[in-house]
Amino acid sequence: MTASLRSLLILGGLAACSAPPSEDQAEASIFDAAFAAGDSWQCSSRVELSSLWAEVRDRHDHNGDGQVTLAEYDRGEVRFRNYDRNEDGLLDSSDFPEDAHFNGFNPMILGHADSDGDQQVTRAEWSAFQASLDADGDGRVVKEEVQQGIGGWTSDWPLFLLSFDQDGDQDFDEADLEMTFRDQDYNGDGVLAGAEMAGWQPTVQYERIEPPAPGEIAPDFELAYAADPARSFRLHDPARTRPVALIFGSYT
Amino acid sequence: MVIYIREAHAMDSRLPMMFGNIEDPVTYEERRVMANFSSKELGMEIPAVVDELDDAVSMAYQGWPERLYLIAPDGEVLYRCGPGPFGFDPDGLEQAILDLR
Numbered sequence: 001m002t003a004s005l006r007s008l009l010i011l012g013g014l015a016a017c018s019a020p021p022s023e024d025q026a027e028a029s030i031f032d033a034a035f036a037a038g039d040s041w042q043c044s045s046r047v048e049l050s051s052l053w054a055e056v057r058d059r060h061d062h063n064g065d066g067q068v069t070l071a072e073y074d075r076g077e078v079r080f081r082n083y084d085r086n087e088d089g090l091l092d093s094s095d096f097p098e099d100a101h102f103n104g105f106n107p108m109i110l111g112h113a114d115s116d117g118d119q120q121v122t123r124a125e126w127s128a129f130q131a132s133l134d135a136d137g138d139g140r141v142v143k144e145e146v147q148q149g150i151g152g153w154t155s156d157w158p159l160f161l162l163s164f165d166q167d168g169d170q171d172f173d174e175a176d177l178e179m180t181f182r183d184q185d186y187n188g189d190g191v192l193a194g195a196e197m198a199g200w201q202p203t204v205q206y207e208r209i210e211p212p213a214p215g216e217i218a219p220d221f222e223l224a225y226a227a228d229p230a231r232s233f234r235l236h237d238p239a240r241t242r243p244v245a246l247i248f249g250s251y252t
Numbered sequence: 253m254v255i256y257i258r259e260a261h262a263m264d265s266r267l268p269m270m271f272g273n274i275e276d277p278v279t280y281e282e283r284r285v286m287a288n289f290s291s292k293e294l295g296m297e298i299p300a301v302v303d304e305l306d307d308a309v310s311m312a313y314q315g316w317p318e319r320l321y322l323i324a325p326d327g328e329v330l331y332r333c334g335p336g337p338f339g340f341d342p343d344g345l346e347q348a349i350l351d352l353r
Contacts, residue, residue: 225302
């Protein structure tokens with residue numbers, strides 16, 4: 001989301017009805033950070049599980065014994081279970097293997113690899129998906145091949161690539177496939193399914209409904225301002241004479 | 253108007269990413285603080301309002317993880333982009349605003 005919010009800095013001027021943005025600003029790439037310094041593929045969507053454990057421990061291991069109990073963890077049982085990978089009721093380093101990674105875009109790409117639509121991804125499906133991108137058949141899928149193979153249906157193709165270069169050698173190949181299954185096949189049954197595809201249990205399940213479409217009346221709401229919670233904004237304000245742009249988002 | 257909603261990639265969420273190691277707010281005040289932090293960190297001057305923790309407004313608009321709308325003074329939806337991240341379309345919103353002129 002940070003990248004999306006950054007692209008809105010361009011719109012800040014429009015919202016205030018000032019001059020349109022320059023072409024350079026409008027074409028600024030959201031992947032600049034990810035592809036800085038040549039072909040670097042690292043970006044913050046790649047989570048080192050050991051680093052994640054360090055954060056969790058720092059925040060919640062109040063007695064410093066190297067474990068976090070549900071009693072020490074004060075943010076609710078659902079989130080605690082998100083972390084408790086081995087389901088032993090404790091959070092410790094065993095839930096966050098030293099050399100394992102998780103990438104926040106994994107669930108999306110895994111869904112595309114599910115060719116038979118049975119809500120689980122087998123090694124064969126994943127290999128076939130990888131092979132479908134390997135245009136020159138050399139066993140390595142590199143940036144240009146991903147762009148050719150996926151770029152036609154999503155502009156976020158570099159993020160898919162960043163998800164699966166597990167060993168950081170700027171391709172994805174058999175070694176990365178093995179690491180993906182090693183890191184995410186929590187129950188070791190050889191397929192990625194359910195929570196394994198999600199990586200963590202969801203904190204919130206969102207009901208999919210049809211949002212208001214152009215021509216329809218937008219649902220009314222009244223919400224407090226972040227900077228001044230004593231004041232609120234109501235959408236259906238009879239005094240409003242100008243259109244309003246609604247920008248839904250968060251820092252992450 | 254920014255409508256600040258549930259985090260897209262909190263570290264304790266379904267899709268963790270380490271943008272500043274943010275935990276998903278569990279109180280309204282935490283989310284309000286995050287909204288102000290976000291605006292300050294990103295240098296955004298567009299005012300922000302904060303969705304309640306039941307995510308009612310976000311749900312009604314299917315705004316999570318991010319989405320853009322343009323609403324006429326009478327409440328009519330003039331523009332709606334697709335769901336983020338892949339459908340998030342600042343260019344589309346820009347054009348919709350320019351089309352008003």
